[in-house]
Amino acid sequence: MEASKVIHAIYNDDDILMSAVKKVKAERHHIEEIYTPFPVHGLDKAMGLAPTRIAITSFMYGLVGLTVAIVMMNFIMIEDWPQNIGGKPSFSYLENMPAFVPIMFEMTVFFAAHLMVITFYLRSRMWPFKKAENPDPRTTDDHFLMEIAVNGNEKELEDLLKETGAVEVNLIDKAH
C-alpha cells in the first residue's frame, strides 16, 4: 500500500543534500524523490539509481537510420530507375556507394538524435501543457527537496532529517 503521508525535507546546499542522502540511505529509509534546481553531480549514484540505457537506444536508432538510407537509395537509384546521371555507375549499390555516404551519415545521425530525444520525452513524461509536478516552487531556484514516505515513523524521520541539516521539514498529507 502506498503511503499517503510524505515528509518534505528542504536543504539549501547541494553538498549538505549529498551527505543527507547518504545518511538517509544508511538508515535504510526509502527516498521517493529529490527535486533540485540543477544537476547535482553524483546524486544518482548516491541514491542508487540504475544507470540510463538511453545511449543504447540511440545506437539502435542510428542503425535503423542507416538501414533506411541504404534501402531507400538502393531502391531509388539502383533498382527503380538506374539512370545514367553524369556518368556515375548505377549498376550496383557498392559501385556508387561513395555518393550515398553523406546521406547515409546524415540519416544515421538524424534518427539517432531525434528518436533518442523523443524516447527521453516519453520516458520522463514531458510534453507541452503538462502539469508541472514540483511540490515547492523554490526547488526551481535555490532549494533542494527530499521526499520520503512515512509509515507511522514521522517523529524518528523528522529528527533524522533535522540532524542532516534540513532547513525545513514538513509533513505533507497526499491523501486529498
Added chain:
Amino acid sequence: MYTFSNKLKTSSIILMVLGLLGVGYGFMTSHKSFEEVEHLIASEGAHHGGGHDEAAAHAAPSHDAHATDAHADDAHNGADAHKKHVEHVQHQIANRPWSALYVAAFFFMMIALGVLAFYAIQIASQAGWSPVLFRVMEGITAYLLPGALIVLAIAVASGTIGHYNLFVWMDPEVVAHDKLIQGKSSFLNLPWFIIRGLVFIAGWSLYRHFSRKFSIAQDTAEDNSNFKKSFRIAAGFLVFFIYTESMMSWDWIMSVDPHWFSTLFGWYVFASMFVSGITVIALITIYLKSRGHLEFVNENHLHDVAKFMFAMSIFWTYLWFSQFMLIWYSNIPEEVTYFVSRFNDYKLPFLGMVVLNFVFPILMLMNADYKRIPWFVVMTGLVILFGHYIDIFNMIMPATVGDRWFIGIPEISSILLFAGLFIFVVFNALTKAPLLVKRYPFKKESEEFHY
C-alpha cells in the same frame, strides 16, 4: 624513477638485430639483373597473362619518358617496349627494400611527432586530466629527433646512394623528359628538400628540448615561471607545427607521386600521426601501469585517452573519405590515377585499412565501459597501429613498387628494426626523470581526475 628492465632492453636489441639482418637481406636480394627480371616476367606471364599492360600503367614518369621515346623510333617499338617494361619492373623490385625501410621509419617517426603535438595541445589548453601522463609523452617524443633524421637520411640516400628509389623527381634523367616535374623543380630539388627537412626537424626538436627542460625545471622550482614559459612555447610551437607538418607531408610523402596533388593531404597525414601517437601513449601507459610504475594513473585517465583514440579514428576516416570521395566524384584524370592504381593493385590494404582504422575502433570503443578495460584498449590500439602502418604503406608503395608489393621479409624486418629502436630510445628516456611531474599547477587536479 623508472628503471629500464633488462628483459625489455634485450628484447629491443634483439628486435633491432633481427630487423637489421632482414633489411640487409632485403637489399641483397633486390638487385636483379636484366635477364633475371626478364625470366621472372616470362614465368609470371605463363601463370596469368597480361601483366604487361598493367605494369605499363604505373609510375607515370617512366611511362612518359617511354612515350616520347616510342614516337622517336617507331620501328623498334616492340623490342624497345619490352626493354622498357623489363627495366621498369627491375626498378620496382630494387625499390622495395628502400620503400619498406622508409615506410617503417616514417611510421615510428610520426608516432613521436603526433605525441609531441598532443603534448603541446595539452599544455596550451591547460588540460586538467593529462599532467600525470606528461612524462610518458615526453619519453615518447625523445624518439622524434633520431627518428626524423633517419627518415630524412633515407629519403636523401635514396636519391644519392640509391638509384632514385623513392622520389623520381630526384632523378635528373626523369626530370629532363618531364614537363610537369620541371614546373615543380623550384620546389622539388634536392638541396631545398634537405634544407626544408632540416628546418622542420630543428623546429620540432627545439620545442621538444625546451618543453622537456621547463617540465623538469618546474619539478624543483619555487614559482610557476617554468610553467608559463612552457605554455608560451607550446602555443608558438603549435603554429609552427601546423605549417611544417603540412609541408613535411608534401615533401616526404606526397612527392613520391610528383604528378599528383591533394589539398587536404597535410591534414590527412596529421590525423594519421595524431591517432597513432595517442594510441601509443595509451599502450605505454598501460604497460607501465601494469608494472606498477604509474599508480597515480587510474581508469579515468585511460577512459579519456581511449576517447581520443575513438574520436581521432573517426576524424582520420572523415579526412580519408573526403579526399577519396571528392576525387572519385569528379573523376578528373590527372587526380584520379592516384586512386586508380591503389584500387587496382592495392584493393585489400586500401579497403582493409578502412575496416582496421574505422569500423573496428568505432565498434570496440563506442561503449564507455569498454574504454576503461586495459586489455580492450590494448587490443584496439594494436589494430589501430597496424591500420595506420598500412595507411603509410598505401601512401608510399604504389608510387615506388607498384603492383610488386608484398608484406614480406623487407617490410616486417623494417618494422622490427624501428620498433626495437623506438622501444630502446623511448624507455631509455623514461628512466631519465621521475614518472610524475612535481609542482605542475594542474598536477593535483589530474591526480584526482574522475570522469
